[in-house]
Amino acid sequence: MGFRSSLAFVGRLVNELVSFVVFSALDLLDVFLCLVYKLADYAKEAALDLLDVFLCLVYKLADYAKEAEWKPCYCSSSSTNDMIASSGNILVSDGNNGRSKIVCLCSSSKLQLEDISDTLYCRSSIVSDISRATVEELRRKKVKRSATTTVTINSTIVQMLKGKIGGQQSHPVPRWSDCDCKTCTSWSSASRNSLYVHVQSPDDGSIPKEDVLFIHGFISSSAFWTETVFPNFSESARSKYRLLAVDLLGFSLYTLREHVDMIERVIEQHDVKSFHIVAHSLGSILALALAVKYPDSIKSLTLLAPPYFPVPKGEQGTQYVLRKVAPRRVWPLMAFGASLACWYEHISRTICLLICKNHRVWEFLFKFITRNRIKTFLMEGFFCHTHNAAWHTLHNIICGSADKIDGYLDTVRDRLDCNVTVIHGRKDEVLPVECSIAVKSRIPRANLKIIDNKDHITVIVGNQKSFARELEEIWNNTKQ
Incomplete structure (x- = not known):
């Protein structure tokens, strides 16, 4: 046991050391990319890339002086x-x-x-954390100002x-680093008065007795539901329920309020009076916000892998959740990927430039390698998101809701009489199972189900038949 403990300690120490070195280097790389993108944003046409900008900037600067603005990023603050x-x-x-x-x-x-x-x-950054701690220590030794x-x-x-x-978009759609294909452009430039929704009504044309609203998670799409669960509902469920799956992209700053407002428009446009909600991951936060806004209309609430991190007393909620979601560790790989997406604006934008802008190439290669044997709806949903949408939604919804979600859960507990079901995969590396356990502790009546050998995606994908049956059972047991 002593040897194993020592080995584990050495492993943790190595992980901490490597993480410090890697993320310090990434801090410097992100600053460099910040400067690169400030220059690259002057390029108007998508065909211009980073290498072209340095050569054409001198010639284009005068032409763009009256038309283009220096696009700021979140690395800089104004006065x-x-x-x-x-x-x-x-x-x-x-x-x-x-x-x-x-x-x-x-x-x-x-x-x-x-x-x-x-x-x-x-x-x-890690470097600034050390610098700040040093400055604060020096200030403590001086006279208090x-x-x-x-x-x-x-x-x-x-x-x-x-x-x-002013009624104008702050960034052109699409930006030069976004894909400009028909699908991506239609998603990213969606009307402020509408939101794409996939509606599945009874096959026989009869009037559905109940409505169900499906809300997907981060960098996903309505296909997460329509390609998995929808085809597996029984005939009786198809004849009884109208299924509505929305695409979350939104516009502008992608705040919680904006996303909820857009879903509300779907509810109004389709004359939804009372409804069940099924939500995955980030969508669970929106589901709770809707439940709080429509406490008398929610018939049941099913949350899969909700991103709930109870904030300790004295901690700043947004920053605490950021550190929990993206701990800036090189291992496991999921934590490393989340850290790149959350902490580094320009590195994550570069990843979107390489992957999402060129998604047609990646999709072709993937289909060629698999010979079209594997559906690519998860990849297609991921690719259609712009960096602008993903970046703001991640921070404003997952991190920004840190100080709101406790109140949402308390309202569901105290004011709503609907069934609450929480489902989580035990092997989820994106959001730990403790998130759902914390929801259960906040809402004691919630039915918590932890599924062995399932992760953040396979809790549904690959498990859609049994999940469809479980949803039908939840809806059938709902109080009328």
């Missing part, structure tokens, strides 16, 4: 001069800790700045809000 001050549109306040804090937005729009997660523009209050806000958020309030 008070960048605020939208006309008509009191934006109010920004800061505490005495030197960090920007968004308070509220006063305009005709429903969007509020407090919906924007601070993890978008406040993600300290009087506190001052400054007002700052990240310039990217300001620019996007200017575009939203």
Whole structure:
């Protein structure tokens, strides 16, 4: 036992050391890519790549001076001069800790700045963590200075809000680093008044007795449901239920409020009065927000792998959840991938440039290798998301909901009388099974089911037949 303990300790130490070196290097790489992308964003046509920009910038600069703007990123912050001050549109306040804090937005729009997660523009690197700790230690040895209050806000958020309030998009659609094929363009430029929804009504044309709303997870699509569960429902279920699966892409800053507003429009457009909800991963947060908004309309709530991390007292919720979702470790690989996606804006954009923009090539190669024996709906759903959509949704929904989700769960527990079922794969490396256990502890009446040998995806994919039967049982046992 002593030898094994020592070996485990050495393993952890090596992991910590390697993680420090790797992520310190990634911090520097992300800063470099920030500069590269600021130059590359001047390129108007998708055919221009990073190498072309350095050569054509001199010739194009004069042409673009009156047309293009220097596109900021979340690595930079603006001063008070960048605020939208006309008509009191934006109010920004800061505490005495030197960090920007968004308070509220006063305009005709429903969007509020407090919906924007601070993890978008406040993600300290390992190097800066060490530097900050050193500075704070030095300050403790000096005479305490009087506190001052400054007002700052990240310039990217300001620019996007200017575009939203003025009725114009802050970024062209598609951007040069996004795919411009028909499918991707239609998804990313969806109307502000509509959201794609796949509706499956009874085959015989009869009026369905009940509605079921399906909400997919992060960087997925409605195909996550329509290609798996929908075809496996029984004939009786097909004749009784109308199934609605939405595509979550949204627009602008991709906040929780915006996503919920778009789903509400689907509910209104299809005259949905009361309904069941089935949600996976990130979609579970939206499902809870809808349940809180429509407490008398929810007939049952089924959550699969909900991203719920109870925030310890004294911790900042958004930053705590960011560290839990993306711990900046090189192992396991899932943690490494999540860290790249969450912490490094420009590295993750580069990945989207290489994969999503060229998805037709990857899809062709995959189909050629497998000889079309494997359906690629998971890949296709992943590829259709732009970096802009994925980046903002990840931070504003998963991290930004950290201070809201406790209240949502308490409302479901105290105000809703519907059945609550929570399902999680025991081998889930994306979101640990402890997330669902925590939901169960918050809502004691919830039925928790942990499935052995299943992970974040296979809890449904490959398990669709039994899952379809389980959903039918849940709906049939619902109070009328």
